[in-house]
Amino acid sequence: MTHRILILGGTTEARQLAEKLAARASVTLSLAGRTESPVAQGVPVRSGGFGGADGLVAYLREKRTDLLIDATHPYAARISANAAQAARVAGVPILALRRPGWEPVEGDRWTLVDTVDDAVQALGAAPRRVFLALGRQEVGAFDAAPQHHYLIRSVDPVEPKLAVPDATYLLARGPFREDDERALLETHRIEIVVSKNSGGAATYGKIAAARALGIEVVMVQRPDLPDVPSAETVEVLAALVDQFGIDHFVGPAAERGV
Numbered sequence: 001m002t003h004r005i006l007i008l009g010g011t012t013e014a015r016q017l018a019e020k021l022a023a024r025a026s027v028t029l030s031l032a033g034r035t036e037s038p039v040a041q042g043v044p045v046r047s048g049g050f051g052g053a054d055g056l057v058a059y060l061r062e063k064r065t066d067l068l069i070d071a072t073h074p075y076a077a078r079i080s081a082n083a084a085q086a087a088r089v090a091g092v093p094i095l096a097l098r099r100p101g102w103e104p105v106e107g108d109r110w111t112l113v114d115t116v117d118d119a120v121q122a123l124g125a126a127p128r129r130v131f132l133a134l135g136r137q138e139v140g141a142f143d144a145a146p147q148h149h150y151l152i153r154s155v156d157p158v159e160p161k162l163a164v165p166d167a168t169y170l171l172a173r174g175p176f177r178e179d180d181e182r183a184l185l186e187t188h189r190i191e192i193v194v195s196k197n198s199g200g201a202a203t204y205g206k207i208a209a210a211r212a213l214g215i216e217v218v219m220v221q222r223p224d225l226p227d228v229p230s231a232e233t234v235e236v237l238a239a240l241v242d243q244f245g246i247d248h249f250v251g252p253a254a255e256r257g258v
């Protein structure tokens with residue numbers, strides 16, 4: 001019998017994992033549906049929220065999902081919490097792909113903060129030239145500090161625009177190379193970068209470029225995520241599924257109430 005895997009995605013790794021697992025199972029990739037033109041995913045995609053953990057339980061039951069994989073972005077805390085809870089309630093095994101965060105290295109000038117609001121405060125009172133490499137949902141918090149100049153990069157346009165007098169908007173989708181990031185920081189005479197600790201190579205360029213230029217980084221720390229069995233890379237997660245076979249993670253149907 002072909003097993004059914006639901007991968008919660010919205011990340012490059014989720015797409016790669018979906019393609020890898022598609023050869024041995026029936027894979028559906030789930031996207032939140034926020035990005036206006038997401039990149040082609042190569043496997044069947046469903047899009048939009050489930051309606052909380054309860055909605056996800058209903059979906060898992062309806063589709064008779066055998067394995068749930070949470071491969072969402074490390075800052076997507078709500079869907080990860082919903083996934084852990086829904087898996088428990090529906091009796092569906094869950095695995096997570098948890099990309100490790102970046103660690104500071106010699107030369108980095110990081111200020112660690114817990115929230116985007118704290119990042120706004122960390123910029124200080126004096127006007128500075130700030131690069132915001134955050135999702136468009138988060139940048140609104142910087143309305144509270146209109147004295148700075150902002151360079152704001154996002155995949156989709158920031159709407160509404162910030163209510164600050166001095167902001168430049170840039171539309172781009174990663175991966176971003178260190179050389180290009182360095183040129184960007186220099187061209188815009190950036191003094192401080194605000195970033196999430198996304199981990200991975202695709203968006204590390206700005207961190208390496210900031211280090212090379214001696215520029216400060218305000219690093220918004222990761223949210224707490226539920227404790228579920230996890231792997232750090234696509235390869236390890238796919239190997240886990242291979243090594244044990246999907247049946248290893250799947251309990252008898254009776255236990256799952258299907």
Ligand SMILES: NC(=O)c1ccc[n+]([C@@H]2O[C@H](COP(=O)([O-])OP(=O)(O)OC[C@H]3O[C@@H](n4cnc5c(N)ncnc54)[C@H](OP(=O)(O)O)[C@@H]3O)[C@@H](O)[C@H]2O)c1
Nearest residue numbers: 009010030031032049050051052072073075076077078079
């Ligand atoms: N946060 C980031 O920095 C970031 C960066 C890159 C990519 N992403 C991706 O963007 C998406 C949204 O991120 P977020 O931070 O807004 O998430 P979030 O705050 O954890 O989730 C908010 C709601 O969006 C829906 N949702 C999120 N991911 C979903 C998915 N893969 N499939 C179906 N519904 C999903 C869920 O709605 P219901 O409760 O109605 O089910 C969830 O409760 C995620 O897929 C994430 O992987 C996020």
